[in-house]
Every structure is written in structure tokens, then in C-alpha cells.
Amino acid sequence: MPDTRTPVFVSTMTNDRFEVFHSFVHVEDGLRLHTHDHYEINCVLDGTAAFHVDDRLVETRPGSVIMINPGVVHNVVRQTTPRYERVYLHITPRFLQAVSTPNTDLERCFRTADGVPTNRVLAMQVAQLHETLDPLLHAPTAAYGEDLRHERQLVDAMIRFNELAMAGTDMQPLPKMNVAYSPTVARAMRYIDEHIGEDLCLDAIAAYCATNKFSLSRDFKRELGTTPARFVQSRRLQRSRRLLPQLGSPKLIYRMCGFKSYTHFLRSFQQEFGMTTGEFLEWSRTPADRREA
Known part of the structure; x- marks a missing residue:
């Protein structure tokens, strides 16, 4: 499936x-x-x-x-x-x-x-x-x-x-909703976001959450529909997508986002977003011109 x-x-x-x-x-x-x-x-x-x-x-x-x-x-x-x-x-x-x-x-x-x-x-x-x-x-x-x-x-x-x-004093962004994750999953998600550029092995995340990797994996699958490893990679790729237009080079950001291999990062980015990092940079800067080309 x-x-x-x-x-x-x-x-x-x-x-x-x-x-x-x-x-x-x-x-x-x-x-x-x-x-x-x-x-x-x-x-x-x-x-x-x-x-x-x-x-x-x-x-x-x-x-x-x-x-x-x-x-x-x-x-x-x-x-x-x-x-x-x-x-x-x-x-x-x-x-x-x-x-x-x-x-x-x-x-x-x-x-x-x-x-x-x-x-x-x-x-x-x-x-x-x-x-x-x-x-x-x-x-x-x-x-x-x-x-x-x-x-x-x-x-x-x-x-x-x-x-x-613009009706309010400040233009308010979309609020984060209170999604009812269990304390363990919420703690793991917070730890991942705070250490996204580091080595995030399953044992380390489970130890931080005072649980074991098997229980944590079951909790992630039940509440998020994915594995901890897949969640980590998705968060790393989301961060790379935010940083790439700012810094302009995938070579400058892949380690910042926790990827050890540049080629693995490029391949994962394309699989996640359906375009290469170069294509993403192109349309993020001039999307209308690229579309007409």
C-alpha cells in the first residue's frame, strides 16, 4: 500500500x-x-x-x-x-x-x-x-x-x-491547534524538533521519553500513522524547505537539517516534494515565469 x-x-x-x-x-x-x-x-x-x-x-x-x-x-x-x-x-x-x-x-x-x-x-x-x-x-x-x-x-x-x-490590531497567523497526542508522543515530537540537526536515533529518543523503542514505535504508528524514523526525516525535510530559499544552496543546509549524506538529502528531498532542490529554488523565486517557460 x-x-x-x-x-x-x-x-x-x-x-x-x-x-x-x-x-x-x-x-x-x-x-x-x-x-x-x-x-x-x-x-x-x-x-x-x-x-x-x-x-x-x-x-x-x-x-x-x-x-x-x-x-x-x-x-x-x-x-x-x-x-x-x-x-x-x-x-x-x-x-x-x-x-x-x-x-x-x-x-x-x-x-x-x-x-x-x-x-x-x-x-x-x-x-x-x-x-x-x-x-x-x-x-x-x-x-x-x-x-x-x-x-x-x-x-x-x-x-x-x-x-x-487586517481587522485586528495585529495580523494573526494560523494558531497551532491542540492535537490530543499522548504525553510520550508529544515529548518525543518536541525533542525531535529541538534536536533536528543532531543524531536522532530511536534509542536516544525513547530514552529521553523514559520508554523503550518498541513502545514508542507503537505509539507513533497509532497516533501519527508513521514511524519515528519517518517522522524525523519528514521534519528534517520540512526544515530544509524553509531554509533553502533563505540560504540558496542545498550544500549549506543539509547538515544543518541532520542529514549526514548530501546525496541522500537530495534524493530524499525529491521524493518528498516531487522536485529537485534546484527546481524548488527556481519556482520559489519566480514561479510564474517558470510556469510559462
């Missing part, structure tokens, strides 16, 4: 502007996590579900609007009501930059006040969310002016999302 928790890179946009999807499809457990080279805004109209965003888990409900940056691992991981209706928007950075103005930066909702990329969960009244999205659910015809009207409706939605994100 394939590992559905291994993230994959997907980019299915057919244009360089935006796309709108309306879905009622039941979410099967075990959907693969994935990433894009464009923004995604996931809006819940009805029902509830658990949504994975990077290293966080969000319990979505009607009115939830999740703002997801390019390159961030995400997906719905569990539907918790019989019906789950959602609309998701895929938007290229280039399009938002083209329609923004000096006074109205439509990418602002994807960043902190200091300009650091961040993911958010917004809460809207369901009626207000319908009012925002309903005009976008009808694909434009080939009639004169319809494409521009559809584009204007998307811009109106982005203005509303940004206004909502």
Missing part, C-alpha cells in the same frame, strides 16, 4: 491567473498531502473536517477560510460530518501582484506585518462567505467582457479576505 502521508508536488493550474473549484466530494481518509507553486484559499461552506497545513492541524467548520502559501504541505485529512462542501481558489502570485496597487496589496493576507510568509485561518459568517464566493462559481462565458467581470469578482473577494485578515 502506498504511503499516503508522503507529500507530493502538484501544479494543475491551466492558466497564469486563477481557478475556482466547488466540491461536494466526500473526503476519503488517507488523502496524500501535497504542495503547489501558487496560493490556495480553502473555504468551507458546510460541514467540518480536519485540515493539515504545514505542521499544524485545523478543525475547519462552516465559515473557515484557510490561506495557504506556495510550497506549503496541506490537504484535508479527515471529514467529520456526512456532508462537506467547500470552495477553493488557486491564484498565482503574478496575478495578485499585477492587480495590486501601492495602496492595496492583495498578497498582504499571506504575510505577517513584517512581511514574512505565513498561513492563516479566517472566520467569516457563512452568509457573508456565500456572498463573496457565489459570483465566482459561474464560469465566464465567451461573451464580450465576461472574463473581465469574473476577474473583478475575484479581486473583490481578495479585498474582502485581506480586510478580514
Whole structure:
């Protein structure tokens, strides 16, 4: 059986502007996590579900609007009501930059006040969310002016999302949810994050958690659906993905992320994210230009 928790890179946009999807499809457990080279805004109209965003888990409900940056691992991981209706928007950075103005930066909702990329969960009244999205659910015809009207409706939605994100004194990022892990697993996860660049053998992690490696492995499999070794590698790769655009060279970061072999790091990165480190650097810097090439 394939590992559905291994993230994959997907980019299915057919244009360089935006796309709108309306879905009622039941979410099967075990959907693969994935990433894009464009923004995604996931809006819940009805029902509830658990949504994975990077290293966080969000319990979505009607009115939830999740703002997801390019390159961030995400997906719905569990539907918790019989019906789950959602609309998701895929938007290229280039399009938002083209329609923004000096006074109205439509990418602002994807960043902190200091300009650091961040993911958010917004809460809207369901009626207000319908009012925002309903005009976008009808694909434009080939009639004169319809494409521009559809584009204007998307811009109106982005203005509303940004206004909502900026409504508070501070623009708040997505909170870490209180996932009910056992004390042993929570302690192990914290230890791994704090020592990610070091030698993290299973015996050392188990000893820190005052347990044995067999019990720890069973706990990880039950609560996280993976092994401690696989969890460690995933966290190392997530860290490498964050550091790579900052430092610009895989050779500068692979040891910082706990990899002893450069070739093993390169191979693991490609398997995890579906692209080489060079390809990742290219699209993270100029995603729209790369897509048009």
C-alpha cells in the first residue's frame, strides 16, 4: 500500500491567473498531502473536517477560510460530518501582484506585518462567505467582457479576505491547534524538533521519553500513522524547505537539517516534494515565469 502521508508536488493550474473549484466530494481518509507553486484559499461552506497545513492541524467548520502559501504541505485529512462542501481558489502570485496597487496589496493576507510568509485561518459568517464566493462559481462565458467581470469578482473577494485578515490590531497567523497526542508522543515530537540537526536515533529518543523503542514505535504508528524514523526525516525535510530559499544552496543546509549524506538529502528531498532542490529554488523565486517557460 502506498504511503499516503508522503507529500507530493502538484501544479494543475491551466492558466497564469486563477481557478475556482466547488466540491461536494466526500473526503476519503488517507488523502496524500501535497504542495503547489501558487496560493490556495480553502473555504468551507458546510460541514467540518480536519485540515493539515504545514505542521499544524485545523478543525475547519462552516465559515473557515484557510490561506495557504506556495510550497506549503496541506490537504484535508479527515471529514467529520456526512456532508462537506467547500470552495477553493488557486491564484498565482503574478496575478495578485499585477492587480495590486501601492495602496492595496492583495498578497498582504499571506504575510505577517513584517512581511514574512505565513498561513492563516479566517472566520467569516457563512452568509457573508456565500456572498463573496457565489459570483465566482459561474464560469465566464465567451461573451464580450465576461472574463473581465469574473476577474473583478475575484479581486473583490481578495479585498474582502485581506480586510478580514487586517481587522485586528495585529495580523494573526494560523494558531497551532491542540492535537490530543499522548504525553510520550508529544515529548518525543518536541525533542525531535529541538534536536533536528543532531543524531536522532530511536534509542536516544525513547530514552529521553523514559520508554523503550518498541513502545514508542507503537505509539507513533497509532497516533501519527508513521514511524519515528519517518517522522524525523519528514521534519528534517520540512526544515530544509524553509531554509533553502533563505540560504540558496542545498550544500549549506543539509547538515544543518541532520542529514549526514548530501546525496541522500537530495534524493530524499525529491521524493518528498516531487522536485529537485534546484527546481524548488527556481519556482520559489519566480514561479510564474517558470510556469510559462
